[in-house]
Amino acid sequence: MARSVTNRRKTINTMLAWAVGLLIFFPILWTILTSFKTEGEAIADPPVFLFFNWTLENYSIVQERSDYMRYLTNSIFIAGGSTLLGIIIAVPAAWSMAFVPSKRTKDILMWMLSTKMLPAVGVLYPIYLLFIQLGLLDSRMGLVVVLMLINLPIIIWMLYTYFKEIPGEILEAARMDGATLREEIIYILTPMAIPGIASTILLNVILAWNEAFWTLNLTAAKAAPLTAFIASYSSPEGLFYAKLSAASTMAIAPILILGWFSQKQLVRGLTFGAVK
């Protein structure tokens, strides 16, 4: 008796949750479907859902017309480069704060977090001006540096929380055995820290990939990543729904897949450990 009741409840829950899930996912699904339609079918009245002539032509047209590959390369370079640079700078800092904490460690961590709260628009012109002076406007290197800096607090925080979980006894044992600081880092800490570093990289690639304030304001033609590529569809080309959909699908697909792997890390990374 009890069992049948729970099963019935489970069925209702399942149906409800799937309905809501599909509703929330629908805009993405619709975009993906539309990318395989012809322009005529994309605006058909009534709208067609699945039964249309599936075609790949939008993808080849988008690639030919707007040089999708160049934007993609820029996105990969900027997201990858800023994350890599951030990790190189953050690992030693997070390591020292986690394993050699001092009285000021907490204050430093909090202060780093506070730099993340600075509204971008408040410092837009200074950065813009510095970029012109340094010849960094519309350069990939410039964006790598800026995105690295805006995500550095998150990278350090995430790494710090992961490093904190590594038991200190292991390090002391290694020190007893006469391991130098360098050996300690290379042979003991690094292997244990790799999962944490990997999730940090994943989340930060996602954040950098989707960043749409600095990438729109500091690039023109040369260094523009996919965010700017899509923004260029805002008018009047946006009315070609099938092509807009193909371009959108190509811009979000890589990160959607990465994102699904990182959903657990998302909470840790974005709440700075305040919710566990």
Next chain:
Amino acid sequence: MATQHSRSAARFMMAPAVILLLGWMLVPLVMTLYFSFKKYLPLRGGDLGWVGFENYVRFVTSSSFWPSVYTTLIIVGGVLAITICLGIVLALLLDQPMWGQGIVRILVIAPFFVMPTVSALVWKNMFMDPNYGLFAYLWKFFGAEPIQWMSQASIQSIIMIVSWQWLPFATLILLTAIQSLDGEQLEASEMDGASALKRFWYIILPHLARAITVVLLIQTIFLLSIFAEIFVTTGGAFGSKTLSYLIFQRVLESQNIGLGSAGGVYAIILANIVAIFLMRIVGKNLDN
């Protein structure tokens, strides 16, 4: 147990991050402050000297200031209300036993990974377009006149788009918090005959209070500076200009750097007020 040697090594390892962030914070901040006290028009005469607090006064007395504050409050408040209320409902739903929970979770989280320019454009064109958008078909299907979303309901449209993007974030964090709830306490209260509503009100909601606060604060900081969603939909027209979008226009579109910088200082102060509360919560957690 750290030796003097490892202490200095630690300081050395921290130095690059600290110096970079210090520079990233101070240099632009000092420059913004500097420009905010100047009449500075790069395209119309350049640096025209010190003007004291004139920019600060002009920024708040200009006719677009109060409407932009109003728009900002409506958008931030609207998105917070929608994402937190729906987020609680969704988190409660996803916490229930069901088949295919992992897949549903993925479906719900997906919008968070869509880049802002894509979600704004897809919603604007494929859903809210008054001629060919899906909403137009839906409205016509029920015999109603399609809405000119971007011009007649610009603020509502932006709230909808941004809520869709942030609902996954709220849901995910609230779900994490619900899952850490002590199941025995709930069972005990059920045995004692507490109704579902009472259990929610007296046990679940207080348990979620902290997570809700965190969601509220983090989202506020991000929402105060939404940009792409306005940039590619209305471009700030039809009363959808937020405070940060107004500053962006002053700085890059009309190239009035002094005025824009004064606005920037206001935005920084505003964000810091929110940040103080967030930092308090995060800091408390760090002590445990």
